Amino acid sequence: MISVDEALARVLALASPPQPELVSLADAAGRALLEPAIARLTQPPFDAAAMDGYALRDTDLSQPLRIIGESAAGHPWQGTPEPLTAIRIFTGAPVPAGYDRVVMQEHTNRDGDILTVTERQTGTHIRARGNDFAAGDSLTPGRRLNAADIGLLAAMNIPEITVARAPRVAILAGGDELIPPGQTPNEGQIISSNDLAIAALVAEAGGIPQILPIARDTEQSLRDSFAAASNADLIVTIGGASVGDHDLVGKVAADLGMERAFYKLAMRPGKPLMAGMLGKSAMLGLPGNPVSAIVCGTLFMQPLIRAMQGLPPGLHPRRARLAVDLGPEGDRQHYQRATLADGDDLPLLTPFSDQDSARLALMSQADALLIRPTHDPARKAGEMVDFLPLRPR
Numbered sequence: 049m050i051s052v053d054e055a056l057a058r059v060l061a062l063a064s065p066p067q068p069e070l071v072s073l074a075d076a077a078g079r080a081l082l083e084p085a086i087a088r089l090t091q092p093p094f095d096a097a098a099m100d101g102y103a104l105r106d107t108d109l110s111q112p113l114r115i116i117g118e119s120a121a122g123h124p125w126q127g128t129p130e131p132l133t134a135i136r137i138f139t140g141a142p143v144p145a146g147y148d149r150v151v152m153q154e155h156t157n158r159d160g161d162i163l164t165v166t167e168r169q170t171g172t173h174i175r176a177r178g179n180d181f182a183a184g185d186s187l188t189p190g191r192r193l194n195a196a197d198i199g200l201l202a203a204m205n206i207p208e209i210t211v212a213r214a215p216r217v218a219i220l221a222g223g224d225e226l227i228p229p230g231q232t233p234n235e236g237q238i239i240s241s242n243d244l245a246i247a248a249l250v251a252e253a254g255g256i257p258q259i260l261p262i263a264r265d266t267e268q269s270l271r272d273s274f275a276a277a278s279n280a281d282l283i284v285t286i287g288g289a290s291v292g293d294h295d296l297v298g299k300v301a302a303d304l305g306m307e308r309a310f311y312k313l314a315m316r317p318g319k320p321l322m323a324g325m326l327g328k329s330a331m332l333g334l335p336g337n338p339v340s341a342i343v344c345g346t347l348f349m350q351p352l353i354r355a356m357q358g359l360p361p362g363l364h365p366r367r368a369r370l371a372v373d374l375g376p377e378g379d380r381q382h383y384q385r386a387t388l389a390d391g392d393d394l395p396l397l398t399p400f401s402d403q404d405s406a407r408l409a410l411m412s413q414a415d416a417l418l419i420r421p422t423h424d425p426a427r428k429a430g431e432m433v434d435f436l437p438l439r440p441r
């Protein structure tokens with residue numbers, strides 16, 4: 049069986065190059081910037097007051113000054129500067145040429161048109177022209193646009209940008225025992241949860257999920273589902289990946305001409321993961337156990353969806369200290385569901401004592417996946433370990 053790293057490399061190699069799409073800024077949050085966005089102007093466009101107060105000359109600071117005008121945001125002062133004068137000024141207004149300092153109004157005393165500075169401060173309270181960005185500066189591609197990016201692009205006067213088209217991801221759950229949420233299960237039936245969980249992971253990574261009707265455990269039903277999914281950039285099957293008599297995904301996909309990149313890897317949970325190309329679509333076959341599906345979705349499917357948008361894989365292991373002793377590991381890299389708490393230097397990680405890959409409630413409680421490499425020896429509480437965060441803390 050191949051390693052997790054090797055499997056991830058093969059999965060990422062399935063990504064087709066990102067396709068450009070022009071969108072308005074109002075629709076760009078969360079999208080992946082695909083081409084550099086070039087600032088069309090300089091910000092601030094003039095030396096601007098950072099405080100409400102008075103513009104004056106540094107050399108005049110200790111003398112009484114005559115107030116000869118006003119500069120407000122959107123209404124610059126148009127007069128001619130003179131020695132021993134001050135200009136009433138407001139935050140964001142242009143500082144008239146000839147004045148080199150803004151004094152906060154709290155640090156002045158005004159009597160009619162005569163101003164005295166009562167408290168000297170370091171700092172000019174002037175934002176120099178271009179100190180934020182200059183025309184020609186660019187925002188580099190390969191990033192998902194957050195609120196600050198959207199604001200910056202707007203300030204750069206760029207109303208439309210080129211982002212990666214969001215990958216279409218068909219989600220194909222299968223199993224005779226499965227019915228959708230909201231229905232009443234008969235004996236032997238359970239509610240299909242994986243398709244909705246995987247759809248949530250797809251959306252989180254920037255893809256557009258399309259949940260297909262639940263397939264039955266027959267070759268014909270699976271063929272019909274694959275046909276319905278054929279326009280997707282990525283087809284994600286869930287379940288039917290193992291070796292049981294009713295695990296037909298691998299066989300049907302192979303009959304339809306799937307080029308397999310791998311089947312099975314040295315990982316726990318998620319051993320029966322399958323990956324390859326089916327026609328023009330990438331395909332991932334996730335195991336049916338709910339925790340296995342979510343862990344594989346996090347470790348392989350989300351990085352693939354990001355790669356299809358020209359983004360980095362987005363897996364950032366961090367360090368923590370173990371809160372408990374742990375036994376040795378076997379020949380599969382083990383991703384253990386765990387909770388995080390504050391620690392002295394590093395966070396404290398406590399893996400659940402039960403790591404059953406069917407226990408969704410524990411997956412939902414987990415803050416992190418503890419990464420135990422293959423053949424990791426027994427570990428003592430306090431030792432440093434790597435983990436992947438599952439939710440912001």
Ligand SMILES: Nc1nc2c(c(=O)[nH]1)N[C@H]1C(S)=C(S)[C@@H](COP(=O)(O)OP(=O)(O)OC[C@H]3O[C@@H](n4cnc5c(N)ncnc54)[C@H](O)[C@@H]3O)O[C@H]1N2
Nearest residue numbers: 221240241242243287288289290295319335336337338340
């Ligand atoms: N003899 C062996 N048996 C199993 C092996 C093995 O190596 N040899 N591997 C085990 C491992 S590990 C895993 S993981 C599972 C994966 O099995 P499948 O991918 O074939 O999944 P299913 O059998 O279809 O389902 C497993 C389990 O998950 C439930 N399930 C499936 N789909 C959904 C869904 N959409 N929503 C909620 N729950 C779902 C299903 O009812 C089963 O309980 O195989 C082991 N067996």
Ligand code: MOO
Nearest residue numbers: 317318319340405
């Ligand atoms: O490899 Mo399976 O995903 O442990 O339940």
